[in-house]
Amino acid sequence: MFGGATLLLYVTGMKFDTSGLESHGLLIGTNNELLSGLSTAPSFDIPSTTDFDGFQKEAIQMVKPAKGTTTLAFIFKEGVMVAADSRASMGGYISSQSVKKIIEINPYMLGTMAGGAADCQFWHRNLGIKCRLHELANKRRISVTGASKLLANILYNYRGMGLSVGTMIAGWDETGPGLYYVDSEGGRLKGMRFSVGSGSPYAYGVLDNGYRYDMSVEEAAELARRSIYHATFRDGASGGVASVYYVGPNGWKKLSGDDVAELHYNYYPVEQTVVEQVMAET
Amino acid sequence: MECVFGLVGKGFALVVADTSAVHSILLHKTNEDKIMVLDSHKLMGASGEAGDRAQFTEYIQKNVALYQFRNGIPLTTAAAANFTRGELATALRKNPYSVNILLAGYDKETGPSLYYIDYISTLHKVDKAAFGYGSYFSLSMMDRHYHCDMSLEEAVDLVDKCIIEIRSRLVIAPPNFVIKIVDQDGAREHAWRESIKDAPISAA
Numbered sequence: 112m113f114g115g116a117t118l119l120l121y122v123t124g125m126k127f128d129t130s131g132l133e134s135h136g137l138l139i140g141t142n143n144e145l146l147s148g149l150s151t152a153p154s155f156d157i158p159s160t161t162d163f164d165g166f167q168k169e170a171i172q173m174v175k176p177a178k179g180t181t182t183l184a185f186i187f188k189e190g191v192m193v194a195a196d197s198r199a200s201m202g203g204y205i206s207s208q209s210v211k212k213i214i215e216i217n218p219y220m221l222g223t224m225a226g227g228a229a230d231c232q233f234w235h236r237n238l239g240i241k242c243r244l245h246e247l248a249n250k251r252r253i254s255v256t257g258a259s260k261l262l263a264n265i266l267y268n269y270r271g272m273g274l275s276v277g278t279m280i281a282g283w284d285e286t287g288p289g290l291y292y293v294d295s296e297g298g299r300l301k302g303m304r305f306s307v308g309s310g311s312p313y314a315y316g317v318l319d320n321g322y323r324y325d326m327s328v329e330e331a332a333e334l335a336r337r338s339i340y341h342a343t344f345r346d347g348a349s350g351g352v353a354s355v356y357y358v359g360p361n362g363w364k365k366l367s368g369d370d371v372a373e374l375h376y377n378y379y380p381v382e383q384t385v386v387e388q389v390m391a392e393t
Numbered sequence: 394m395e396c397v398f399g400l401v402g403k404g405f406a407l408v409v410a411d412t413s414a415v416h417s418i419l420l421h422k423t424n425e426d427k428i429m430v431l432d433s434h435k436l437m438g439a440s441g442e443a444g445d446r447a448q449f450t451e452y453i454q455k456n457v458a459l460y461q462f463r464n465g466i467p468l469t470t471a472a473a474a475n476f477t478r479g480e481l482a483t484a485l486r487k488n489p490y491s492v493n494i495l496l497a498g499y500d501k502e503t504g505p506s507l508y509y510i511d512y513i514s515t516l517h518k519v520d521k522a523a524f525g526y527g528s529y530f531s532l533s534m535m536d537r538h539y540h541c542d543m544s545l546e547e548a549v550d551l552v553d554k555c556i557i558e559i560r561s562r563l564v565i566a567p568p569n570f571v572i573k574i575v576d577q578d579g580a581r582e583h584a585w586r587e588s589i590k591d592a593p594i595s596a597a
Contacts, residue, residue: 264448297442297445297448298416300414302422312419
């Protein structure tokens with residue numbers, strides 16, 4: 112086909128433009144300083160690997176937190192706000208959009224689920240049993256510190272055996288609101304705000320920026336909802352429904368459960384654009 | 394990226410640690426206290442894997458307390474250090490703890506002392522020591538400027554020099570540090586060196 116075109120152009124007297132076919136010779140590994148200043152195609156150093164696309168993917172996967180979910184919790188003036196998405200994924204397949212990731216340990220304590228669903232559900236249920244036994248044995252409710260320590264000790268014993276749990280224990284006890292992060296490596300951290308899961312870096316950005324200690328319950332709920340929404344927008348492993356729970360002095364209460372797709376159109380409504388050309392009806 | 398270092402001065406010992414809790418690229422907390430007060434006159438600064446650090450140091454703390462209850466007198470720093478080393482050694486070939494420890498203490502008879510305890514149960518009594526990536530910068534700094542019987546001002550000044558060096562040269566340097574001191578008046582927090590302030594903890 113090229114031959115035919117060249118023949119045609121040659122016949123008509125035009126010079127066929129073949130500059131696009133010339134190899135630049137700059138793409139792989141040559142010294143750019145020699146040719147700087149000359150007009151050349153922009154180029155960059157490619158890492159020395161045989162599988163470039165796979166290498167890029169691996170690099171991103173390496174830093175991304177492994178647990179495919181977004182959960183967050185933070186303490187503020189009125190109590191603790193806990194929020195999570197509801198997507199379960201198996202590799203690239205979305206197995207469910209309606210998973211309950213906020214687990215009700217007892218009427219004044221919540222746990223969040225990130226990592227293996229079965230592990231989280233089982234061990235939170237187990238923690239609920241231990242908390243109830245503590246109440247019966249000691250005639251008083253267990254503190255959030257105590258409950259999180261129970262869970263952390265259990266998970267520490269199973270360290271290295273393949274449990275995958277990244278959870279936050281949030282509750283209200285005699286000392287006020289409490290929030291702990293506990294994971295299957297045996298780590299336990301006390302803090303004011305945490306986010307766990309593959310979408311957590313995205314959620315942290317929005318959460319850290321909008322956080323103030325003295326927010327009202329509505330403002331805090333909106334911050335939590337917005338942070339989950341933004342994480343689900345960017346992270347493929349998070350999505351479904353953004354649930355928001357509030358833990359106050361009288362226990363926890365579910366505040367909202369909004370589909371993130373609907374939230375998207377609420378926050379960023381589609382604008383009527385000016386129609387430039389109308390197709391005429393013939 | 395965890396930095397723990399310490400030194401012995403005239404009548405006191407200092408232990409300094411960074412205060413970041415890190416998971417992969419995420420910084421979960423910037424005010425995590427990694428220097429545990431073992432008893433009234435002992436400090437244990439630890440760095441290592443998340444669960445191991447808290448669990449092992451708490452185990453040592455409770456055993457040191459148990460000894461005091463059982464026998465009516467507290468352990469000396471040397472005894473506590475040797476006990477710690479023994480526990481690490483026993484666990485080493487079964488279920489090793491990945492924790493590096495700097496144990497500082499003050500005894501009435503022998504004064505201040507610092508012990509370096511490795512994750513493979515190495516034990517050394519030292520004047521100055523450091524663990525972690527920060528050790529590459531703080532060890533030479535301390536070798537250059539340390540001398541016997543430093544006053545508190547000189548020692549804190551040296552610690553500040555080390556922290557500045559770590560902050561300026563370490564690629565992902567921890568933002569905040571805590572300095573704890575142990576002397577004849579006991580073990581306590583001396584100061585924080587913060588470049589990022591976390592959200593204030595509520596009074597509750």
